[in-house]
Amino acid sequence: MISKEDIKHLEKIFPFWLDINQNDRAKIILSSRILSLKKNSIFFNSHELDGLLFLKSGKLRFFLSSLDARELPLYYLNNMEVEFFENFNDKTISTILDIAFIVEKNSEILLIPYSVLNLFRNKYSIMEKFLHNLTREKFSKSLLSLQNILLVPLKDRLLDFLYSLNKTEIFLTHEEIAKNLGSSREVISRNLKVLEKENFLKINRKKIIILDRGEVL
Amino acid sequence: MISKEDIKHLEKIFPFWLDINQNDRAKIILSSRILSLKKNSIFFNSHELDGLLFLKSGKLRFFLSSLDARELPLYYLNNMEVEFFENFNDKTISTILDIAFIVEKNSEILLIPYSVLNLFRNKYSIMEKFLHNLTREKFSKSLLSLQNILLVPLKDRLLDFLYSLNKTEIFLTHEEIAKNLGSSREVISRNLKVLEKENFLKINRKKIIILDRGEVL
Secondary structure (H helix, E strand, O other), rough: OOOHHHHHHHHOOOHHHHHOOOHHHHHHHOOOOOEEEOOOOOEEEEEEHHHEEEEEEEEEEEEEEEEOOOOEEEEEEEEEOOOEEEOOOOOOOOOOOOOEEEEEEEEEEEEHHHHHHHHHHHHHHHHHHHHHHHHHHOOOOOOOHHHHHOOOHHHHHHHHHHHOOOOOOOOOOOHHHHHOOOOOEEEEEEEHHHHHHOOEEOOOOOEEEEEOOHHHH | OOOHHHHOOOOOOOHHHHHHHHHHHHHHHHHHHHHHHHHOOOOEHHHOOEEEEEEEEEEEEEEOOOOOOOEEEEEEEOOOEEEEEOOOOOOOOOOOOOOOEEEEEEEEEEEHHHHHHHHHOOHHHHHHHHHHHHHHHHHHHHHHHHHHHHHHHHHHHHHHHHHOHHHEEEEEHHHHHHHHOOOOOHHHHHHHHHHHHOOOEEOOOOEEEEOOOOHHO
């Protein structure tokens, strides 16, 4: 059971909230839960979180995990965004994908469990279409991310990533940067040195200092 | 309008065909079309083919296209398979993905146009769920393919690909193999030479001869 304030969130999550009949709305409200996720926890195919996730606060990073422990970044879930996280090992799907996520900041989520959603998917076409759109969007974002890794040279992606942080001093380890870019610590360190030689930044023992682009050009 | 035989195909495509009312079934039948696609034609974001594609015969290869003309292979559509090919530049989706396909063998498809499907998606939850499942399956297959490119060394993927053809003599050009593996001709040629040195195959001017694995081990 969730709070009155969270019930208001449900109207935002489901743009068609009022088209669902009152009884069914009550069932969704009663089965919804608020969960706190600690920074740095990782969830691999965790069925306890299957369903519609609404991120009240915090940040989640979704990635494809592989046997050799490399992480291929897919997309982020930010504040107030919705994600349909679904059991990929469903019998209707032949292939198995290990999509996992890591909690980047302490997060609070509103979860509508998969089992509850499933009760209404056949009844409300509009809900199924909404979930379908979430799947498509996730699909597009994930493919774009992997396409990016495959086609854009790492040095360029690294610089883009550092600029995107909008800070002049960056306190991430090379390991942390590697995870964000689906690369390894060694490769990132090597590319940072190249960028340092090219005067884009300076590497310090503790931080990376972004040089003003004016100085460079 | 399609033939009586094709109407039978519709029952296979939609497992719930008889749950659609007779009028709506008639509308689908009347708007469905048979199209012949010539070997080697390429379709980029071609909205004329948006909708539900049923491949009566032939083979289509779907890929992500990029500005530098590299192709990242996603999945195949084989005989008697169904694909929901949808306008990714829909306003509900922010990102733009260039998914294209090439006709690998002369193909015949049964197309139910997107505009017709859209008439019934809100009416029949079961249809929306069916389309959603097709999207998810496509999603899984595509991500697995890109994951494969990113994580499995090209030499291994190349050998797997050659073995998968189940032929002792392969008459594909290095360029054709490159397209199948999302690589370039130069890289494929270099890797073929390595495999030749390791006695997995012999390269000829016209063909690649696969050596018996018994000879190798």
